[in-house]
Amino acid sequence: MEINRSVLGRVLLGLYLLTGCRQEKDRELDRLDMVYLDSSRLKVEVLASGLEVPWDLEVDGLGNLWIAEQKGKVSLMNLKTGSLKHLLTLPDVWQERTSGLLGMTVHPDFMGFPHVYLNYTLKQGSGIVSRLIRYTYHNDTLIQPFVLLEIEGGTSHNGSRLDFGPDNKLYWATGDIHDFSNAQNPQSLNGKILRINQDGSIPKDNPNPNSYVWSMGFRNMQGLVFSSNGMLYTSEHGDAIEDEVNLIRKGGNYGWPNIEGKEDLDEERDFARIHNTLEPLRSWTPVIAPAGLTYYGNKAIPEWTNSLLLTTLKGKSLRVLSLNEKGDDIISEEILFENRYGRLRDIVTGSEGEIYLSTSNLDWNPQPGFPLDGDDKILKISRSDETSTSPLSPVKAQQGPLLSGSELYLSYCASCHKEDGSGIPEIFPSLKDSRLITGDPSALVGLVLKGSESSESGQQMPSFAFLDNRQVAEILNYVRGEWSENMQRIDPDFIEQNR
Ligand code: HEC
Incomplete structure (x- = not known):
């Protein structure tokens, strides 16, 4: 008996070592770079490759990374085991240039409400519609599609981003669909931030209880995030000039198309006076095409605590925008990874303070030297004790005059x-x-x-x-x-x- 039991024990231990134990340990990922900050060292690794324009990344409370690809695919990665499951391909998505599956978010209490919210464009008759839809996660698939809201879509400027606020309402950043009359028209749901109940109805405490509109005057937002103390930030593509990061206030008007960037022209100041508009926290000319935005509130990388991390497409870089204590001002800007991984589409912070970001080198606007092997990828940035002989370091952004x-x-x-x-x-x-x-x-x-x-x-x-x-x-x-x-x-x- 004694012998048998120990043999059995050894067999079980062997099996455990072969299977279970490997999963407990950190998986070995390809390391691309080391980043040295003032005191922290970070490693950049490839978490996933062979994707096609991963437009939106989300983490749920259960240790999963959600991935939405522009062509309509939704996948789920278990961050512990690394297993990647394809859950759904939207059957009726219309994808061209910058349209397709754009926004995604998951319910903040995913255990109780396994809901995933998606925004995508589709053709309806001769028109284009931008649809907000909810799916339920069940047995590794997404079921029970339920349409919450449909607004007018366009061939470009469809945004978008989705996120839940601390009030458990859904916030949706929509684009102006390239029609200058939309953003300042309170009747139009384009060029707005919309605030929506979980069942698709209008919250009674919206600025106008009969309207989804929470704030207005936007062109084409590509980033939306709440900070840990409930402030809402967006990133937005300007036209040929003046990309922006905004701090969003209830009922606020952000001026597009009458005001671009800060109110620095006479016509802009006149418009601002009449319409009581708000200025961006920061604007960029020449443009950088700001995209995904995450608030970094974690202590794991102390140099970045209380900052907005912004990915850029044209700028092909990550921007670290440090906030003041109140969160209503950007006090410094640093640039990392410029031209190294190509266009960067989205970014999200994981529960341990690690960061995931996605490349976008297979989108409609490829850059010289890209795509790289294995694009598009999801990269993971986390603390590490490893060293490198050629580490990267962030550089301070300078807004100087360009000469040649x-x-x-x-x-x-x-x-x-x-x-x-x-x-x-x-x-x-x-x-x-x-x-x-x-x-x-x-x-x-x-x-x-x-x-x-x-x-x-x-x-x-x-x-x-x-x-x-x-x-x-x-x-x-x-x-x-x-x-x-x-x-x-x-x-x-x-x-x-x-x-
Ligand atoms: C946002 C995209 C965009 C940017 C930025 C842009 N252009 Fe253009 N450009 C266009 C488009 C679209 C046309 C075609 C316009 C038409 O057919 O009426 C065009 C046409 C032109 C043409 C005429 C080409 C022909 O058909 O013979 C010239 C020259 C030109 N652009 C120069 C410039 C210069 C110089 C700049 C920078 C100062 C610039 N463009 C910036 C989009 C752009």
């Missing part, structure tokens, strides 16, 4: 026409064979100062009238030097005459 024509071109033009001037077929024209560049300079200056809308693609070339004469001249001389034989220089006076 090529730098100005990269900041203001390359997002559409690309670094090498080749554009994107059928979306943004190539500058290489452009008659406007080789020809009469006044037509070229007119286009850059006034902007234009393409009759073929419907895409807009924004107006660059906000640049000063010297900057416009620098850019155009650079463009003509690169992509035409016409070496006749354009000087700042000539720009002034064409304003």
